[in-house]
Amino acid sequence: MNREAYRAQVDAVSFSPDFQDRTMARLRELAQEKEKKTMKKAHWRTGLMAAAAAAVLVVSAYAAVTLLEPRDVAQRAGNEALAAAFESEAAVTVNETRTVGDYTVTLMGLVSGEGLENLDVSRDRTYAVLAMQRADGTPIEDNVPDLTVTPLIEGYAPWLVNAWTLNGGTTTFAQDGVLYYLLDCNTIEPYADRTVYLTVYPGNHIPPSAERFTFDEETGAITVQTGAEAAMFVLPLAGK
Amino acid sequence: MTDFDWEQELRRMVETYSPMLLRAALTRVSTPADAEDAVQDVFLRVLSKRPCFRDRDHEKAWLLRAALNRASDIRRRRRDDAPLDELAGTALEAPDYGPLLSAVRSLPEAYSAVIHLYYYEGYSIKEIARLLALPVPTVGTRLARGRERLRDLLKEEDFA
Numbered sequence: 001m002n003r004e005a006y007r008a009q010v011d012a013v014s015f016s017p018d019f020q021d022r023t024m025a026r027l028r029e030l031a032q033e034k035e036k037k038t039m040k041k042a043h044w045r046t047g048l049m050a051a052a053a054a055a056v057l058v059v060s061a062y063a064a065v066t067l068l069e070p071r072d073v074a075q076r077a078g079n080e081a082l083a084a085a086f087e088s089e090a091a092v093t094v095n096e097t098r099t100v101g102d103y104t105v106t107l108m109g110l111v112s113g114e115g116l117e118n119l120d121v122s123r124d125r126t127y128a129v130l131a132m133q134r135a136d137g138t139p140i141e142d143n144v145p146d147l148t149v150t151p152l153i154e155g156y157a158p159w160l161v162n163a164w165t166l167n168g169g170t171t172t173f174a175q176d177g178v179l180y181y182l183l184d185c186n187t188i189e190p191y192a193d194r195t196v197y198l199t200v201y202p203g204n205h206i207p208p209s210a211e212r213f214t215f216d217e218e219t220g221a222i223t224v225q226t227g228a229e230a231a232m233f234v235l236p237l238a239g240k
Numbered sequence: 241m242t243d244f245d246w247e248q249e250l251r252r253m254v255e256t257y258s259p260m261l262l263r264a265a266l267t268r269v270s271t272p273a274d275a276e277d278a279v280q281d282v283f284l285r286v287l288s289k290r291p292c293f294r295d296r297d298h299e300k301a302w303l304l305r306a307a308l309n310r311a312s313d314i315r316r317r318r319r320d321d322a323p324l325d326e327l328a329g330t331a332l333e334a335p336d337y338g339p340l341l342s343a344v345r346s347l348p349e350a351y352s353a354v355i356h357l358y359y360y361e362g363y364s365i366k367e368i369a370r371l372l373a374l375p376v377p378t379v380g381t382r383l384a385r386g387r388e389r390l391r392d393l394l395k396e397e398d399f400a
Contacts, residue, residue, distance in 0.1 A: 003359050009338035015272045023280050189373040193306030
């Protein structure tokens, strides 16, 4: 293509001369709105702190087991390079737990994208490690999970962008009554400006459907259908 | 980082990246005004999410991908909102941009972004791969296929 001609045609497009000023003004407005909201929230935070303190006293059976580290899970899955990646600065530790049906699921951590480039792991993939335990403390001995794990991305219908369309793969194994789940899929860094969820719901390898999730085409928001069971972790991607 | 620091940071980002982001967004939306909406939304998102960038390269890549994503959203929404009789035509009230830019804009999004970054911004295939978080061979393929489609669209003799 004639580069100079293309550049000339792009340069001929006129954007508003005050675009940057308008944008900064809008940003200042938004910052002020945020500040007002933060001040309002501070009033009821004390109440929440009391509730959180009470919640800490509830110790459930699943918490008694010491979980492997993501590094150990990768090693056990036979991927030494990934184990090293989970030890690197590219790794993000999450350690958040949710309940899904009879299970408690802990998203332990993830590695993704460009932070992997100096390691012997594809920077075109995202890797996440989860631990699944039965909520009643009964050990899991089966290597096959009765749960499905898939990333979902704000702005994209769950049935169009998910672990299947992102070329997802899984490695699972049970140890000490805990089922460890290593998910890998195409890197989700291109979506880092959006909210990226890792969702977990009952059933083995069942693609996400409209029966389980709602998708608001106007806002791009994804939520769990009323009456459906699913946990949604928000992935802390680099740059979020 | 204090709010004052954030304002300084945002000002730097707006001043540094707006022209590049507006041009990239325009490859996906119909009008300059829509491109401005897309890019403004990206900066608003930076303020609301306060992302931590590893370095300036990461920052630029994040902003570019965000602008392209947002432009796609706007394009999709405009298409969904348009009355059926408007859709009977081809483009949605796009101004006359000149044959090359119009041809690039008519390409599938995956091709137009790569073609634009290569030909306008002058990035190498490797740099585009990094910016769009794509494998290098994928970018090479998209560039080649984009050129082929452009050749068909333009049927220019001096097209290389």
